[in-house]
Amino acid sequence: MSAKDKLLRAARECLLTKGYAHTTVRDLVAASGANQASINYHFGSKEHLLTRALRDLNEEWGELLFAALEEPGGADGTPGQEALWGRIIASVQANRALWFVNFESVASARQDEEIRGMLAAGQELARASLARAFAGLGPDSDPEEVRAVGSHYFALLVGLAAQWLADPERAPDAARFAALAATPAGGGRRNAARTG
Numbered sequence: 001m002s003a004k005d006k007l008l009r010a011a012r013e014c015l016l017t018k019g020y021a022h023t024t025v026r027d028l029v030a031a032s033g034a035n036q037a038s039i040n041y042h043f044g045s046k047e048h049l050l051t052r053a054l055r056d057l058n059e060e061w062g063e064l065l066f067a068a069l070e071e072p073g074g075a076d077g078t079p080g081q082e083a084l085w086g087r088i089i090a091s092v093q094a095n096r097a098l099w100f101v102n103f104e105s106v107a108s109a110r111q112d113e114e115i116r117g118m119l120a121a122g123q124e125l126a127r128a129s130l131a132r133a134f135a136g137l138g139p140d141s142d143p144e145e146v147r148a149v150g151s152h153y154f155a156l157l158v159g160l161a162a163q164w165l166a167d168p169e170r171a172p173d174a175a176r177f178a179a180l181a182a183t184p185a186g187g188g189r190r191n192a193a194r195t196g
Contacts, residue, residue, distance in 0.1 A: 004042040006032040011053035016097040020050055020108050047112070054105055055118050061102045062122050064091050065157075069133040081181065084133055086174035088157060092164040099161055127154050156181055 001009075010031035014023040025036055025046050043049035068087035092099050109116040127150025131137040135149045156177075163171035172180065 003032070003034045003038045007034055007039060007042060007049055008053055008056070010034075011049050012057060015050065015053055015057060015101050019101070020054065020104050023050060051112065051114055054101065054108070054115065057098060057101050058105060058118055058122055061095075061098050062125060064095055064098070065126060066129050069129050080178070081134060082174050082178040085160065085177050085181070088160065089164055089171075089174055089177075092161050093168070096165065099165055103162070103165070123154065126157075127151055130154055130157065 007028065010028050011023070013031055014027050018027060023046075025039065028034075028039060028046065028049065029036055039046055039049055043052065065088070068091045069084060071087060105115055105119060109119055128146055129150075130153035131141070131146045131150035134153050137146045137149055160172070160177055
């Protein structure tokens with residue numbers, strides 16, 4: 001394995017275990033067996049190396065999400081919302097470190113235009129996939145509707161994943177979340193009180 005590949009593998013391991021902000025050059029050197037000069041030679045800086053590994057991990061996160069959304073469903077081939085949310089929750093549980101890295105990349109985007117662009121492109125793909133999975137909107141649908149519906153489900157996805165990462169003991173299960181996503185909690189009671 002080349003020094004460049006060793007550095008990328010080390011960067012991936014460090015991102016998954018320590019995170020972007022807490023990975024040092026010393027960590028990368030120790031994990032790769034390479035020297036500090038090779039980081040600059042192959043990538044220009046520690047930040048460029050970590051961003052490259054982050055891009056690879058972000059693509060892996062996207063592949064896992066898309067696989068969860070596109071898995072065949074019931075008898076008609078269309079999974080219900082509970083099944084879709086269940087697969088998303090299972091992905092969060094099985095790939096916690098990867099989901100944490102994805103969340104951390106949002107904070108890193110504040111100072112890094114490349115990371116911000118990478119996230120924007122990934123979110124656009126996620127919105128389209130979510131609109132297709134949850135609302136049946138495909139390539140022939142109105143692009144603005146796909147973006148709006150996809151953005152709605154992306155917001156739900158991010159909120160649900162954050163709960164499962166931070167407080168899995170009290171995070172909603174798929175059945176509860178699917179019911180609440182379809183009808184906001186207490187919405188019927190509040191509306192009845194206003195009109196009654």
